[in-house]
Amino acid sequence: MPESIPPSGQVLGLEGTAWNVSAALFDDDLVALHSAPYSPPTGGIHPREAAQHHASVMKDVIARVLPEAEQVRAVAFSQGPGLGPCLRTVATAARALALALDVPLVGVNHCVAHVEIGRWATGFADPIVLYASGANTQVIGYLNGRYRIFGETLDIGIGNGLDKFARSHDLPHPGGPVVERLAREGSYLELPYTVKGMDLAFSGLISAAQESSSPLEDVCHGLQETAFAMCVEVTERALAHAGKDEVLLVGGVGANARLQEMLREMCEDRGAAFAVPERTYLGDNGAMIAYTGRIMLEAGVTLPLAESQVRPGYRVDEVEVAWRSDLGEAVRGEPLEGGRAQGAEAVVEEAGEFIVKRRVGKRYRNEALDRRLIIERTRAESRLLAAARRAGVATPVIREITADTILMERIKGDVLKYAMTEENLARAGVAVGRLHAAGIVHGDLTTSNMIVRDGQCVLIDFGLAHVSSELESRGVDLHVLFQTLESTSDSFAALREAFVEGYAEAFPGAEEALAREREVEMRGRYL
Ligand SMILES: C[C@@H](O)[C@H](NC(=O)OP(=O)(O)OC[C@H]1O[C@@H](n2cnc3c(N)ncnc32)[C@H](O)[C@@H]1O)C(=O)O
Ligand SMILES: Nc1ncnc2c1ncn2[C@@H]1O[C@H](COP(=O)(O)OP(=O)(O)OP(=O)(O)O)[C@@H](O)[C@H]1O
Numbered sequence: 161m162p163e164s165i166p167p168s169g170q171v172l173g174l175e176g177t178a179w180n181v182s183a184a185l186f187d188d189d190l191v192a193l194h195s196a197p198y199s200p201p202t203g204g205i206h207p208r209e210a211a212q213h214h215a216s217v218m219k220d221v222i223a224r225v226l227p228e229a230e231q232v233r234a235v236a237f238s239q240g241p242g243l244g245p246c247l248r249t250v251a252t253a254a255r256a257l258a259l260a261l262d263v264p265l266v267g268v269n270h271c272v273a274h275v276e277i278g279r280w281a282t283g284f285a286d287p288i289v290l291y292a293s294g295a296n297t298q299v300i301g302y303l304n305g306r307y308r309i310f311g312e313t314l315d316i317g318i319g320n321g322l323d324k325f326a327r328s329h330d331l332p333h334p335g336g337p338v339v340e341r342l343a344r345e346g347s348y349l350e351l352p353y354t355v356k357g358m359d360l361a362f363s364g365l366i367s368a369a370q371e372s373s374s375p376l377e378d379v380c381h382g383l384q385e386t387a388f389a390m391c392v393e394v395t396e397r398a399l400a401h402a403g404k405d406e407v408l409l410v411g412g413v414g415a416n417a418r419l420q421e422m423l424r425e426m427c428e429d430r431g432a433a434f435a436v437p438e439r440t441y442l443g444d445n446g447a448m449i450a451y452t453g454r455i456m457l458e459a460g461v462t463l464p465l466a467e468s469q470v471r472p473g474y475r476v477d478e479v480e481v482a483w484r485s486d487l488g489e490a491v492r493g494e495p496l497e498g499g500r501a502q503g504a505e506a507v508v509e510e511a512g513e514f515i516v517k518r519r520v521g522k523r524y525r526n527e528a529l530d531r532r533l534i535i536e537r538t539r540a541e542s543r544l545l546a547a548a549r550r551a552g553v554a555t556p557v558i559r560e561i562t563a564d565t566i567l568m569e570r571i572k573g574d575v576l577k578y579a580m581t582e583e584n585l586a587r588a589g590v591a592v593g594r595l596h597a598a599g600i601v602h603g604d605l606t607t608s609n610m611i612v613r614d615g616q617c618v619l620i621d622f623g624l625a626h627v628s629s630e631l632e633s634r635g636v637d638l639h640v641l642f643q644t645l646e647s648t649s650d651s652f653a654a655l656r657e658a659f660v661e662g663y664a665e666a667f668p669g670a671e672e673a674l675a676r677e678r679e680v681e682m683r684g685r686y687l
């Protein structure tokens with residue numbers, strides 16, 4: 161390790177987690193950037209072949225940017241997540257360079273780098289981030305020194321899904337841009353829509369699209385409308401839940417004009433700001449690693465050689481964000497402020513002892529899909545609120561229902577997200593335990609949807625609820641809640657334990673469901 165870091169100069173950044181080998185130099189601004197993308201001759205990306213490609217072009221890519229450097233202060237590299245063989249190739253090059261130049265190494269989390277270059281390029285301070293790429297689909301927000309995952313895909317990344325779909329129709333790789341082009345010529349087609357709280361799942365949608373016998377343009381159109389509406393819905397839910405007012409789109413799929421348009425419309429309608437970095441900084445690139453390496457270096461974060469092994473499953477929330485001095489805007493605002501609340505789906509208005517919950521049309525959503533979701537969810541909500549009540553779960557009493565509106569009892573109490581005590585979590589555990597024991601799954605178990613009144617946790621917002629005694633549905637239900645807890649509280653472990661106590665008390669099948677939750681959690685930690 162070098163004695164001291166040169167006080168000025170550039171950080172060299174190396175990216176190569178998957179398809180792109182890219183090197184860049186960054187000081188106060190981008191100084192140089194060069195990339196050598198790998199495109200598989202057939203099929204998708206083969207990790208070992210990609211790594212061979214990376215090894216063969218690495219020297220040239222670095223040689224293209226290095227002459228632009230006056231003084232290299234550090235070598236930053238993508239330490240993970242990504243494909244093991246590719247990561248190892250890049251790490252080897254980075255170590256050799258750092259030794260040769262006698263400068264420190266900086267190990268950058270690839271997902272954090274997507275977010276940081278996005279903040280740099282757009283000037284956003286504290287956004288909710290939709291990170292939509294090949295391997296990842298996550299909704300991320302910053303709180304208390306970490307980037308937290310509010311929600312993410314429970315199976316595959318959206319980009320890989322689009323690529324897989326394209327492959328099944330013998331379309332070239334990457335599939336995303338091809339699907340986008342074809343979708344412009346097609347019209348809407350109904351496909352499965354899967355959202356669970358702030359999480360989502362794409363594999364059912366991709367399989368259905370692959371098996372459809374409708375014209376390819378229509379399938380592409382339907383696929384985009386469905387997949388992107390799911391992404392925008394969970395982003396809006398995170399925005400409403402976290403009380404932030406900026407949305408940043410990053411990752412390769414962020415290049416899609418339709419996805420950008422939908423997010424922009426959602427933000428306009430909510431009064432939030434929306435931005436997307438220019439194309440160069442959206443997909444994998446060396447600039448994001450060089451830039452993030454630089455801000456990490458300035459915060460004193462370097463990586464001893466002995467600890468520089470790659471981390472294929474490195475999660476964004478494992479990184480201690482030492483370079484941000486702010487804490488991030490904590491969950492704020494009052495429930496039903498001014499007698500009105502706007503969730504991700506509905507407008508809720510106070511009416512004396514009642515509230516009126518009306519599901520409003522979403523401008524970003526295809527009209528047919530919009531209508532279908534509003535009707536399905538209003539119907540599910542009224543039916544399952546009542547069923548849960550009959551099973552002894554505290555829920556609001558319903559007074560009147562129309563196709564898009566429910567008039568229900570107003571629950572006067574503390575919304576759990578503003579009252580996260582162990583005692584209240586134990587009460588929430590009892591409520592969810594009773595619900596699961598009755599064969600009902602909530603589908604949107606966030607702390608915004610629980611109100612503590614008279615020592616009891618009342619469950620609201622049953623729009624995504626369904627009847628199910630499947631272990632998987634229960635596991636996912638719990639996972640959605642735990643993820644929300646983890647993303648908004650620093651005392652996650654204790655709160656979770658308190659919840660588990662209440663849950664186990666009320667539900668004989670608790671142990672099995674909790675075991676499945678852990679399995680679901682591990683599945684999210686892919687790559
Ligand atoms: C871990 C890392 O290696 C990985 N990288 C990655 O996925 O590459 P990225 O450049 O962020 O995104 C590539 C994906 O972005 C999609 N894509 C590119 N242009 C697109 C477009 N116009 N519409 C939809 N998808 C698009 C491609 O189909 C491909 O699946 C990641 O960030 O998850
Ligand atoms: N019966 C009720 N009594 C009191 N407050 C309520 C009631 N129903 C809803 N609210 C308030 O309105 C907010 C939004 O309601 P709800 O969660 O039902 O809407 P949504 O649009 O489905 O939300 P989401 O963003 O979770 O999809 C709640 O977080 C809560 O603060």
Ligand SMILES: [Fe+2]
Binds near residue numbers: 411
């Ligand atoms: Fe990426």
